Amino acid sequence: MPPRPDFSTDVGLTRRRLVLGAGALGLTAMGRPALARKIARPKRFLLGADISWLPQMEAAAATFFENGVQKDALAIFRDFGFNAIKLRLFVNPENGYSRGRSGPDGPWGGLEQSIAFAKRIKSAGFVYSATLHYSDTWADPQHQVKPAAWANLPFPRLVDAVHDYTAHTFQAMKRAGVAPELAILGNETTFGMLWPEGRVPLTVSTGNPETDKANMSVADAGGWDNFAALLRAAVAATRAVLPGVPIVVHNHLGRHWPIVRNWTDNLLVRGVHFDAVGFSCYQQKNEGDWAHTFDEFSKRYPDKGFLALEYSARKRYLNDLVHSHPKGWGAYIWEPINTQEAVFVKNGVNAGGGPKPDLLSQGLNPAEAPGSKPVSSTPAPPVRRGFGGRFDADPQFLQLYCQMARDYGVQPAKPISFRTAGAH
Numbered sequence: 001m002p003p004r005p006d007f008s009t010d011v012g013l014t015r016r017r018l019v020l021g022a023g024a025l026g027l028t029a030m031g032r033p034a035l036a037r038k039i040a041r042p043k044r045f046l047l048g049a050d051i052s053w054l055p056q057m058e059a060a061a062a063t064f065f066e067n068g069v070q071k072d073a074l075a076i077f078r079d080f081g082f083n084a085i086k087l088r089l090f091v092n093p094e095n096g097y098s099r100g101r102s103g104p105d106g107p108w109g110g111l112e113q114s115i116a117f118a119k120r121i122k123s124a125g126f127v128y129s130a131t132l133h134y135s136d137t138w139a140d141p142q143h144q145v146k147p148a149a150w151a152n153l154p155f156p157r158l159v160d161a162v163h164d165y166t167a168h169t170f171q172a173m174k175r176a177g178v179a180p181e182l183a184i185l186g187n188e189t190t191f192g193m194l195w196p197e198g199r200v201p202l203t204v205s206t207g208n209p210e211t212d213k214a215n216m217s218v219a220d221a222g223g224w225d226n227f228a229a230l231l232r233a234a235v236a237a238t239r240a241v242l243p244g245v246p247i248v249v250h251n252h253l254g255r256h257w258p259i260v261r262n263w264t265d266n267l268l269v270r271g272v273h274f275d276a277v278g279f280s281c282y283q284q285k286n287e288g289d290w291a292h293t294f295d296e297f298s299k300r301y302p303d304k305g306f307l308a309l310e311y312s313a314r315k316r317y318l319n320d321l322v323h324s325h326p327k328g329w330g331a332y333i334w335e336p337i338n339t340q341e342a343v344f345v346k347n348g349v350n351a352g353g354g355p356k357p358d359l360l361s362q363g364l365n366p367a368e369a370p371g372s373k374p375v376s377s378t379p380a381p382p383v384r385r386g387f388g389g390r391f392d393a394d395p396q397f398l399q400l401y402c403q404m405a406r407d408y409g410v411q412p413a414k415p416i417s418f419r420t421a422g423a424h
Contacts, residue, residue, distance in 0.1 A: 046330020081405025
């Protein structure tokens with residue numbers, strides 16, 4: 001394995017002035033964003049899935065079947081009608097996510113292993129999207145831990161590290177012929193990234209007391225200016241390496257329009273120029289919450305698209321909501337092989353444990369996501385998820401997704417072109 005570059009020591013004074021100085025520019029020149037552009041909806045709806053665990057499952061001797069015939073899992077997803085695959089990457093996963101469990105192809109979730117998997121994805125004809133977590137392990141509403149190599153950097157050099165890591169990652173993918181069609185910068189960064197410097201405290205109740213308790217009145221949060229500076233660094237690097245690729249930022253509260261509006265406004269006023277927002281849509285507090293967010297987001301930000309970047313239950317309902325909306329680019333089900341309401345069965349039962357359409361009532365947790373530990377006096381039920389074994393495509397979901405693919409006109413999958421409507 002080639003040595004990893006040390007992103008913590010590549011200090012660029014010119015770049016730092018550009019990225020950090022953009023904060024003042026964004027605040028004083030709002031309405032004249034030099035890098036803003038309008039990208040129209042892709043020609044084909046992105047019927048997507050995050051299956052980053054697949055190589056680990058294959059290493060654990062998992063086998064995949066469709067109608068009793070063993071197949072490559074990617075071929076089964078093609079048969080389902082999916083046309084897009086999303087992968088997540090960690091900075092140095094051997095220090096976190098993959099500590100003690102790296103496979104022969106490099107640490108799981110690392111750059112080299114992800115490039116190898118992306119080659120398979122591209123060869124199979126899927127649209128490839130990449131999510132950068134900016135952590136050595138999971139980044140989500142509960143955890144946005146700095147990579148170990150960046151832990152003690154002063155903030156200007158932390159900004160540099162974000163820029164250089166982003167540029168290096170996408171340059172490596174580009175050289176390998178697997179440049180992503182979508183670049184997703186940060187994972188569920190509703191409360192910021194790279195805590196504590198890039199953390200933003202919650203000021204409006206989410207309706208989930210566990211989320212509120214974890215994210216309100218945070219004493220050491222760096223605030224919006226820092227969060228925006230980090231994202232601007234990531235955006236600048238992405239634009240330089242992948243100039244035609246749409247950039248997506250990720251908010252996990254797709255059900256909560258006031259928080260989405262406040263979050264998006266604060267990024268835009270500080271000069272963070274992205275093309276779309278991805279929402280996590282695992283649950284609603286009230287029926288119609290997702291539709292309300294999608295409608296209001298599109299009215300307030302007519303030059304931005306949106307996606308459901310994570311979901312599981314209510315598959316047809318959510319995909320129809322996004323597809324029917326002029327600003328809706330697509331939806332990615334999260335780890336559908338063996339998580340929450342999976343599209344595979346294992347030993348005759350749902351491989352992920354079955355539907356959980358309302359995570360607030362089915363186990364309060366501050367992440368509002370499948371797999372998160374519920375806060376309850378009753379012990380959580382054991383998780384049946386396993387990486388090895390036989391997985392059979394569930395006929396009901398095979399039929400459901402095939403019908404969606406036909407209705408949305410997404411097959412056959414081809415490289416997606418995004419139409420740039422011009423700078424503004």
